[in-house]
Amino acid sequence: MRPSIVKAQPADVLKDASMIKQKEMMANHYNRLTSAHETGAKVASTFVPGNLNELIMCFDLVNNLPEVNAIQSGLRKQSGAYIMEAERAGHSEDVCTYVKSDIGMMMKGNIGPNGKKLPDPDVLLLSYTGCFTFLKWFELLREQYKCPTIFLQTPYMADGKVTPNMIQYMVKQLKEDVIPTLEKVSGVKFDIDRLREYLAKSAKAEDDLVYILQSGKNKPSPIDAYFGGIYYIGPIFGAFRGTDDAIDYYRFLREEVDQRIAAGLGPVTPDGPMGEEKYRLVVEGPPNYTHFRQFWKMFYDEGAIVVASSYTKVGGTYDYGFRHDPDRPLETLAEYCLGVYTNRSLPMRIDMLCDYINEYEADGLLINSIKSCNSFSAGQLLIMREVEKRTGKPAAFIETDLVDPRYFSAANVKNRLESYFQMIEQKRSSAGAAA
Amino acid sequence: MTQPTTSEIIARCEELYQDLNFTAARVWKEAKPGRKVIGYLPVYVPRELIHAAGMLPLGIMGGGDNLEVIHGDAYYQSYICRIPRSTIELGVSGRLDFVDGMLFPSICDVIRNLSGMWKMLFPEVYAKYFDVPQTYKDEIGGTFYIGEMREFLSDLEKIAGRKITDEQINTSIRVYNENRRLVNELYALRAAVPWQAPASEAYLVIRAGLLLPVEEHSRLLRQYIDAAKVEERPIKDNCKVVVTGMFCEQPPLNLIKSLELSGCYVVDDDFMLVSRWLIGDVPESGDPVYNLSQAFLHRSMSTAAKYEPNLEEKGQFLVRAVRDTGAEGVIFASTSFCDPALLDRPMLQNVLKAADIPFIAFKYAENSGQMQPIREQAGTFVDSIKLWSVA
Numbered sequence: 001m002r003p004s005i006v007k008a009q010p011a012d013v014l015k016d017a018s019m020i021k022q023k024e025m026m027a028n029h030y031n032r033l034t035s036a037h038e039t040g041a042k043v044a045s046t047f048v049p050g051n052l053n054e055l056i057m058c059f060d061l062v063n064n065l066p067e068v069n070a071i072q073s074g075l076r077k078q079s080g081a082y083i084m085e086a087e088r089a090g091h092s093e094d095v096c097t098y099v100k101s102d103i104g105m106m107m108k109g110n111i112g113p114n115g116k117k118l119p120d121p122d123v124l125l126l127s128y129t130g131c132f133t134f135l136k137w138f139e140l141l142r143e144q145y146k147c148p149t150i151f152l153q154t155p156y157m158a159d160g161k162v163t164p165n166m167i168q169y170m171v172k173q174l175k176e177d178v179i180p181t182l183e184k185v186s187g188v189k190f191d192i193d194r195l196r197e198y199l200a201k202s203a204k205a206e207d208d209l210v211y212i213l214q215s216g217k218n219k220p221s222p223i224d225a226y227f228g229g230i231y232y233i234g235p236i237f238g239a240f241r242g243t244d245d246a247i248d249y250y251r252f253l254r255e256e257v258d259q260r261i262a263a264g265l266g267p268v269t270p271d272g273p274m275g276e277e278k279y280r281l282v283v284e285g286p287p288n289y290t291h292f293r294q295f296w297k298m299f300y301d302e303g304a305i306v307v308a309s310s311y312t313k314v315g316g317t318y319d320y321g322f323r324h325d326p327d328r329p330l331e332t333l334a335e336y337c338l339g340v341y342t343n344r345s346l347p348m349r350i351d352m353l354c355d356y357i358n359e360y361e362a363d364g365l366l367i368n369s370i371k372s373c374n375s376f377s378a379g380q381l382l383i384m385r386e387v388e389k390r391t392g393k394p395a396a397f398i399e400t401d402l403v404d405p406r407y408f409s410a411a412n413v414k415n416r417l418e419s420y421f422q423m424i425e426q427k428r429s430s431a432g433a434a435a
Numbered sequence: 436m437t438q439p440t441t442s443e444i445i446a447r448c449e450e451l452y453q454d455l456n457f458t459a460a461r462v463w464k465e466a467k468p469g470r471k472v473i474g475y476l477p478v479y480v481p482r483e484l485i486h487a488a489g490m491l492p493l494g495i496m497g498g499g500d501n502l503e504v505i506h507g508d509a510y511y512q513s514y515i516c517r518i519p520r521s522t523i524e525l526g527v528s529g530r531l532d533f534v535d536g537m538l539f540p541s542i543c544d545v546i547r548n549l550s551g552m553w554k555m556l557f558p559e560v561y562a563k564y565f566d567v568p569q570t571y572k573d574e575i576g577g578t579f580y581i582g583e584m585r586e587f588l589s590d591l592e593k594i595a596g597r598k599i600t601d602e603q604i605n606t607s608i609r610v611y612n613e614n615r616r617l618v619n620e621l622y623a624l625r626a627a628v629p630w631q632a633p634a635s636e637a638y639l640v641i642r643a644g645l646l647l648p649v650e651e652h653s654r655l656l657r658q659y660i661d662a663a664k665v666e667e668r669p670i671k672d673n674c675k676v677v678v679t680g681m682f683c684e685q686p687p688l689n690l691i692k693s694l695e696l697s698g699c700y701v702v703d704d705d706f707m708l709v710s711r712w713l714i715g716d717v718p719e720s721g722d723p724v725y726n727l728s729q730a731f732l733h734r735s736m737s738t739a740a741k742y743e744p745n746l747e748e749k750g751q752f753l754v755r756a757v758r759d760t761g762a763e764g765v766i767f768a769s770t771s772f773c774d775p776a777l778l779d780r781p782m783l784q785n786v787l788k789a790a791d792i793p794f795i796a797f798k799y800a801e802n803s804g805q806m807q808p809i810r811e812q813a814g815t816f817v818d819s820i821k822l823w824s825v826a
């Protein structure tokens with residue numbers, strides 16, 4: 001059966017309705033992308049943090065996210081070869097592996113997850129939000145594709161606040177650069193009411209997303225907010241924010257989560273329902289995708305559940321109250337970009353992780369430090385110590401990479417995790433003894 | 436007063452460079468009650484504003500190869516460059532305890548995150564991430580930058596306990612214009628007669644400018660240029676090269692000397708770009724903040740930390756540097772794990788290939804000790820250039 005004709009219903013097998021729906025959405029999306037040449041659809045490449053999907057849709061452009069392509073390559077175990085290809089062509093072994101996976105993939109014909117060639121972008125929307133590497137990444141792509149490149153700068157929230165100067169700067173960029181160029185590239189006139197409509201839809205889905213992410217506060221937690229969380233954030237961080245599909249997806253998911261809570265069930269893992277919940281963790285940092293299942297298994301085999309994670313906030317910090325607001329369409333896009341996790345100062349990140357540990361009643365913090373990601377990784381050792389100090393909960397540090405298989409050492413990671421779980425046990429028994 | 440010799444000037448500059456306690460800045464601060472010092476990291480901050488507040492801008496370029504990093508490594512994983520850890524070392528070891536504020540320019544995510552770390556580690560010290568526009572239209576990036584500078588000025592006013600007038604800023608602009616003219620004169624001299632002003636010396640002279648009051652540095656530059664012009668020095672059969680990629684973490688002095696020993700005359704570089712970031716004079720009257728913003732938007736250097744909006748312009752600054760100085764090749768020297776430099780490198784290399792300019796590339800850290808491989812690579816590069824120019 002082709003996924004695109006599956007019509008998911010919440011009454012389907014409990015755990016699967018949302019998953020089927022997401023698969024269907026992704027398949028359709030990639031088909032839309034890879035058939036862009038035939039259909040005449042135009043393609044905009046952009047990034048997950050600072051993704052302006054609602055605006056992109058106003059111009060009938062199809063959103064292509066190179067980070068998501070790199071994740072797909074990682075999950076399919078193709079990224080290693082792509083990275084080597086890019087390194088052979090002169091890219092340094094030291095830099096972000098997402099970039100190299102993307103460039104290697106391009107050099108090998110840019111074949112998407114559906115086995116068909118991805119189209120060249122008609123426009124690069126360089127939404128410079130939360131990561132310096134983005135700037136270089138799209139300069140590199142521009143060199144290849146020689147297509148119009150729109151730059152949108154999101155100032156960094158260094159002092160923990162958004163100033164009027166920041167908002168005005170972003171709104172001006174949107175009005176005077178981003179929108180006029182998108183009009184030119186697409187041939188579609190900008191309609192602010194259309195934008196408002198999409199933004200209202202976004203907010204609806206965002207409400208449900210927050211409900212789902214915060215369900216991790218239950219005991220047991222019905223979701224895994226890191227490994228499972230990757231799937232839950234997919235539609236809203238990607239090409240579906242502002243669509244009816246996203247609203248349906250999150251409604252299905254919410255119903256499933258509610259049913260799991262009512263039944264006192266934990267999350268569903270690739271090996272079936274999770275056993276007893278023994279450890280509740282907060283995780284900081286992106287996951288490893290090349291050994292995703294193996295990595296996850298190291299957690300669920302030990303009864304460890306991630307109840308909250310920072311990675312699921314790279315495409316928006318909705319649980320801190322942000323919603324896309326149709327009444328302030330351009331300002332809301334600016335605020336959205338400003339608030340994403342990687343655009344938050346280190347002290348803000350620490351506050352957030354401490355909040356999670358307290359509010360989700362977690363046993364501690366685990367940091368997965370990504371070798372090639374300065375945006376996340378620089379400062380994580382201080383984050384670890386500070387969170388430990390403030391919460392009194394143990395923290396641990398592991399090192400892997402997002403999509404470079406050379407930097408995933410299963411034995412090392414497993415050892416670290418095992419000693420961490422022991423540490424939590426010890427902490428518990430000493431706390432029990434003290435009580 | 437007798438004119439000092441180049442070796443006397445260089446000895447003074449080397450002493451400043453080696454002094455990880457920043458004694459000169461401490462002495463300056465203690466000389467008058469109420470004086471304040473504001474530290475800044477690479478790559479650029481408008482030092483004129485700090486100067487106008489009556490404060491000393493102090494360039495902190497990491498710890499070099501003489502600093503023993505004891506605490507800094509506990510803050511960073513092995514796959515992050517060295518400058519943030521040595522900067523932290525300078526902080527936690529008390530070497531910066533006299534500094535009243537620190538600026539972290541918008542250059543990359545490592546320095547960006549360091550700004551937050553500084554706030555956590557030294558909560559009593561003013562720490563600011565200094566954001567700059569990466570879009571260059573007056574109404575958009577310009578307005579934003581003016582806003583950021585005004586906010587910074589009001590912070591400085593609080594630290595200084597007084598207002599900073601336009602007139603004061605214009606006076607500071609004048610002082611820095613003069614300093615930049617002298618820096619450029621030194622660069623021009625080195626490009627024309629590199630044997631008279633070797634890169635390792637020029638480096639130390641410019642570096643002194645990050646540590647001394649600007650007026651004193653301008654005098655020192657004048658003296659060095661005058662002395663270097665007249666001194667008898669042997670001409671070597673070296674190749675003129677441009678080095679690029681060293682805009683943040685600084686190379687050990689030995690690295691520059693090694694390049695010279697292996698037959699290179701370094702005739703242009705991107706060390707300590709703050710000294711010549713703005714190209715040409717900034718107007719010395721009118722609205723100084725507006726004038727500084729205009730200079731930043733339309734007349735400033737190119738580097739990997741800056742977005743180049745125009746594809747045709749990408750990397751052309753390097754081609755121009757080669758043409759203007761008569762260089763015969765380019766050396767890409769990048770800090771290990773430096774995303775900006777290393778991601779930019781392939782694009783710049785493509786531009787050089789198209790312009791038929793030879794290049795080599797290597798990586799370094801501020802504490803690199805082993806120079807032999809670099810010396811060999813640079814030596815072979817020089818030999819091949821000579822061979823080609825004969826052929």
Ligand code: SF4
Nearest residue numbers: 096131133373374375
């Ligand atoms: S450096 Fe990190 S945040 Fe930036 S693109 Fe790479 S993985 Fe993403």
Ligand code: SF4
Nearest residue numbers: 516543545683684773
């Ligand atoms: S050396 Fe490069 S990566 Fe390191 S702080 Fe400087 S610019 Fe950033």
